[in-house]
Amino acid sequence: MTEIPDVVDHLFRHAAGQMVSTLTRVFGPEHLSLAEEVVQEALISALQQWGLRGIPENPQGWLFQVARNRALDQLRRDASLRAKEPEIIAALHERADDPHPAFAHELRDDQLRMMLMCCHPAIPRESRVALTLKTVGGFSVDEIARAFLTKKETIAQRIVRAKRLIRDERIPIEMPSRVELPERVDSLLEVIYLMFNEGYSAHAGDDLVRSDLCAEAIRLGREIAMHPATDVPEAHALLALMLMQAARLPARIDAAGELSTLAEQDRALWDQAMIADGMRQLGESAEGERLTAYHVEAAIASCHAIAESFEDTDWDAIVAHYDLLTELKPTPVVALNRAVAAAMAEGPAAAMSAIEEIESHESLQNYLPLPATLGELCLRLGDRRRAAEYFTRALELPATMPEKKFLLRKLEACGR
Amino acid sequence: MSQYLIVLRDANWNPESLSPEELQAIMKKYRTWIDGIAGKGNKLRDKEGRVVRRNGSGVSVTDGPYSEAKEVIGGYIVIEADSYEDAVKKCEDSPHLVNGSIEIRALEVR
Numbered sequence: 183m184t185e186i187p188d189v190v191d192h193l194f195r196h197a198a199g200q201m202v203s204t205l206t207r208v209f210g211p212e213h214l215s216l217a218e219e220v221v222q223e224a225l226i227s228a229l230q231q232w233g234l235r236g237i238p239e240n241p242q243g244w245l246f247q248v249a250r251n252r253a254l255d256q257l258r259r260d261a262s263l264r265a266k267e268p269e270i271i272a273a274l275h276e277r278a279d280d281p282h283p284a285f286a287h288e289l290r291d292d293q294l295r296m297m298l299m300c301c302h303p304a305i306p307r308e309s310r311v312a313l314t315l316k317t318v319g320g321f322s323v324d325e326i327a328r329a330f331l332t333k334k335e336t337i338a339q340r341i342v343r344a345k346r347l348i349r350d351e352r353i354p355i356e357m358p359s360r361v362e363l364p365e366r367v368d369s370l371l372e373v374i375y376l377m378f379n380e381g382y383s384a385h386a387g388d389d390l391v392r393s394d395l396c397a398e399a400i401r402l403g404r405e406i407a408m409h410p411a412t413d414v415p416e417a418h419a420l421l422a423l424m425l426m427q428a429a430r431l432p433a434r435i436d437a438a439g440e441l442s443t444l445a446e447q448d449r450a451l452w453d454q455a456m457i458a459d460g461m462r463q464l465g466e467s468a469e470g471e472r473l474t475a476y477h478v479e480a481a482i483a484s485c486h487a488i489a490e491s492f493e494d495t496d497w498d499a500i501v502a503h504y505d506l507l508t509e510l511k512p513t514p515v516v517a518l519n520r521a522v523a524a525a526m527a528e529g530p531a532a533a534m535s536a537i538e539e540i541e542s543h544e545s546l547q548n549y550l551p552l553p554a555t556l557g558e559l560c561l562r563l564g565d566r567r568r569a570a571e572y573f574t575r576a577l578e579l580p581a582t583m584p585e586k587k588f589l590l591r592k593l594e595a596c597g598r
Numbered sequence: 599m600s601q602y603l604i605v606l607r608d609a610n611w612n613p614e615s616l617s618p619e620e621l622q623a624i625m626k627k628y629r630t631w632i633d634g635i636a637g638k639g640n641k642l643r644d645k646e647g648r649v650v651r652r653n654g655s656g657v658s659v660t661d662g663p664y665s666e667a668k669e670v671i672g673g674y675i676v677i678e679a680d681s682y683e684d685a686v687k688k689c690e691d692s693p694h695l696v697n698g699s700i701e702i703r704a705l706e707v708r
Binding site: 454455457458461462464465467468469471473477481484488506 | 615616620621623624625627628630631632635
């Protein structure tokens with residue numbers, strides 16, 4: 183009995199996203215909300231029945247079957263949908279009885295089409311992320327809001343707006359043409375990258391939801407990298423980046439809830455299988471004629487992932503990668519990260535002067551890593567008074583509890 | 599008091615998941631590829647606004663999943679100790695010793 187929430191939750195996410203994708207293809211994109219309703223009902227009755235009778239042997243098939251029956255009920259009620267009855271039966275019927283769907287590739291196609299629709303360039307960027315998480319990822323509005331530190335209403339609004347655009351702009355759920363595909367894949371990868379970054383950056387909020395975000399971004403990123411229609415080198419580069427960064431997540435917060443820096447992290451907690459997977463993806467990404475930021479960011483992540491100790495990190499290589507990244511992505515945040523790497527390679531004084539050049543940039547004004555980095559550099563340069571000022575400034579910005587504890591620990595170190 | 603640098607070493611580096619040869623081959627492939635392409639002008643400049651970051655109530659466009667500023671800040675663990683022996687003593691009960699080893703170095707004062 184105690185197993186139910188876990189199992190259902192797991193199935194919720196993936197089976198729900200799968201069923202919504204398939205139903206949306208059959209119903210048509212304008213009926214996306216209807217598809218979601220049908221799946222939601224199937225899940226609710228699963229919860230009720232399984233709570234009483236235990237989990238069936240083939241829960242996914244069970245869910246498909248209930249969803250199919252609900253969908254057929256809907257069709258009978260709606261004259262415009264009645265003609266789709268045979269399609270629904272074909273799409274969900276056989277799967278309902280098959281514990282290992284022979285239709286796996288069709289299901290994957292449905293899911294990819296759904297992602298492409300949710301990430302259509304006509305939809306605003308932040309709505310794309312929310313819509314993808316909700317429909318393909320099976321996240322609730324509440325979870326998305328917690329992950330993005332946004333009000334539930336805001337997320338709900340974004341989703342409504344995206345659905346309206348899909349209807350009004352007649353955005354289809356289909357594979358784009360060869361000509362269109364590269365741009366559409368770019369948008370797809372960007373959404374996955376945003377999703378992952380939200381999970382990884384942990385500004386504040388619910389840690390559990392955040393690691394779920396990373397896991398979901400990796401799952402969808404893998405779907406894209408492995409699907410014959412979208413397996414471009416940069417998809418492998420993005421997957422490599424996510425795997426190697428996520429491999430360290432278990433070590434970033436220690437048992438006491440304190441933030442561990444790279445130097446402090448217990449490398450035994452790094453997921454070596456994920457790192458190996460990530461390295462192989464990096465190998466796959468080194469093809470073709472396009473050098474993207476994903477490639478370079480994955481290469482940087484690989485330097486950390488394969489360093490046997492903090493001390494063995496190849497900082498010179500990391501700085502060289504950041505130089506290349508600066509060409510591709512000339513943002514102050516990239517410059518700040520380059521400066522930190524340079525501090526490790528060349529010493530804090532060089533890093534300090536590099537940061538002074540970008541410090542006043544508008545986009546860095548509420549960026550926690552900036553004062554935290556400056557404080558650390560001052561501390562290393564022996565200027566404890568200035569270091570304390572920077573850590574105090576950092577503490578005024580919104581931060582997670584582990585970040586706050588970390589900064590307080592640093593501030594304390596300035597006093598001694 | 600002097601400062602001591604604590605380097606955490608990991609005993610559980612598991613090369614089985616990726617053999618050194620495989621690792622080498624991947625690194626070599628990547629390096630050859632990137633050297634070949636970097637000079638060709640095929641670099642794709644990122645579109646402005648790729649990365650979303652929360653900024654107050656709105657969303658701005660600058661952050662990324664970079665480790666440096668987020669995970670390196672703090673750098674090594676630097677501790678204060680009276681002597682080398684004292685530094686060793688202070689590390690004795692570190693949970694890291696269960697799976698790894700700790701290296702201690704005295705820091706030069708700049």
